[in-house]
Amino acid sequence: MIPLRPPAPSDLRHIPSPITVSISLDAITRNFQQIRRLIAPSTKILAVIKADAYGHGAIPVAQTLQHLGVFGFGVASVMEGIALRENHIHCPILVMGPLLPEHLSEIIHYQLTPVVSRAEIVQQLIGLLSSRTTPFPIHLKVDTGLHRLGLEIDQALSLLSTLSLSTPFIEIQGLLSHFADADNQDPTLTNVQIQKFLAFIDQAKQSGVQPPILHMANSAGILFHPTAHLGMVRPGLMLYGYAPRQEYSSHSLILEPVMQATTYVAHLRSLQPGEIVGYNALFRTRRPSQIAVLPVGYTHGFPRHLTGVGHVLLKGEQAPIIGKICMDMMMVDVTDIPHPTVGDEVMLLGKQGTREITAEDHAGWLKTIPYEVLCGIGGKGNRIYLPHRLDSSPSHLPPQSSQKIRE
Structure with missing residues (x-):
């Protein structure tokens, strides 16, 4: 029997992570x-x-x-x-x-x-x-x-x-x-x-x-x-990057969110009206629908309470979270988003196109505070450190850049 050799760290750089947290x-x-x-x-x-x-x-x-x-x-x-x-x-x-x-x-x-x-x-x-x-x-x-x-x-x-x-x-x-x-x-x-x-x-x-x-x-x-x-x-x-009171605003203070979290479309399904999505038949389609499966769940800091209230961004458009969030997967409705493709980048926290999802948005959906959101998401994925601004442009899943600082 040929012994299995664990891959060297350098061999893992191009393997997509379920969630990438950019700082x-x-x-x-x-x-x-x-x-x-x-x-x-x-x-x-x-x-x-x-x-x-x-x-x-x-x-x-x-x-x-x-x-x-x-x-x-x-x-x-x-x-x-x-x-x-x-x-x-x-x-x-x-x-x-x-x-x-x-x-x-x-x-x-x-x-x-x-x-x-x-x-x-x-x-x-x-x-x-x-x-x-x-x-x-x-x-x-x-x-x-x-x-x-x-x-x-x-x-x-x-x-x-x-x-x-x-x-x-x-x-x-x-x-x-x-x-x-x-x-x-x-x-x-x-x-x-x-x-x-x-x-x-x-x-x-x-x-x-x-x-x-x-x-x-x-x-x-x-x-x-x-x-x-x-x-x-x-x-x-x-x-x-956040003020402790969301309504606080001042022209003299500009805070910039430091964390961005992305995943990708792992699977696409086309469903007919009346079909269920996820555990316990919580969600049922009302029209011909296209559903994207994302490889992130509550183990990555996205609690089940986001179901039915939260959304993600795909191609700069909102995709509602539907069905019960699973341990390591969630489903989103991409019916109204043109031409989704397996591998497309999905924004969980941060800017994509002209839209943005903030920790304050998550806190509002979850009835909690941004502190808890950041702590929950930040340590759960492949964390990379950027010496520049967070990229706000949507893209297909890219190879990881060797210029990014890895933890």
Whole structure:
């Protein structure tokens, strides 16, 4: 028997992927520059790239932003921070998610910056730092209303007082809080949080603590609450081309979606009136119809709730999703689209011709938020990185270009 040899990676380049996710690093650059214009020159930017940069790929995104001079990065876990360090990211990396004692040795080893929400973590960290000759930076988080992570204000003040008097091993580099409702058109809750945080800072200063970095503003805070910009802002969604409130528009701000997702027509069927399409006979044709089968489904980030409400683009025209979306296939009605062909490119997210499907469109269909859409689609396919704008012209399924950066 002749043993089967697995193909070398170079042999796979021309095999069509069920879904190709294209990321424009040029769009990341322009969005970063737009954010820079909204804040004071002295205000730092901490780019939030948790959840694999919202599905866009944390390492290529971080490498791009590091080259642009970003101050640092916010991640959710120690493992996310380690992956960045192992890929030559030298900027400060704030670990913003929950911490356990088991995380602390790796935080020290990889020079990550912990965001501390529990006093016990500080004491455990001090125990590991006793042999250091230079203080280790941390950021202290206070809860001003979200009631998720963060110290109560009185606990934070007590901890700050203790640390400033008793230990040379810890440097309080920053103080932060997190908004609960900054994208709401009613600013009442956000204004209360801002005032609580500013009052906390005043109390900390009266105790002799003056951390160099104060930060609170996420993307919504950057856009709608300039008094919360302080010394550093933490954009997430804006970097990837979307405002946190869909109706927000401004001639002074142009954000460009960074992610595009495409598939192709895998099969075509001609059906007579009254024939069913898909599981459980959910859809039945009412006219002579042509149906295209696409090789993507809910495993690729397209939930079954899109059935009957969502559409894709083929030859620049809308093709409604019909029948129940399957694990790795979906069906669309292409009856009104001239001359569809197996292999034609299908736009799942992005521009084709004069039409566009955005993450906001998906969020509206699914009754969710663009964050969830991007995270769901972004990590599920063949992800490529483009140094230029996303191509908006429809085409037949092309061979993959060797000039594109592959993850």
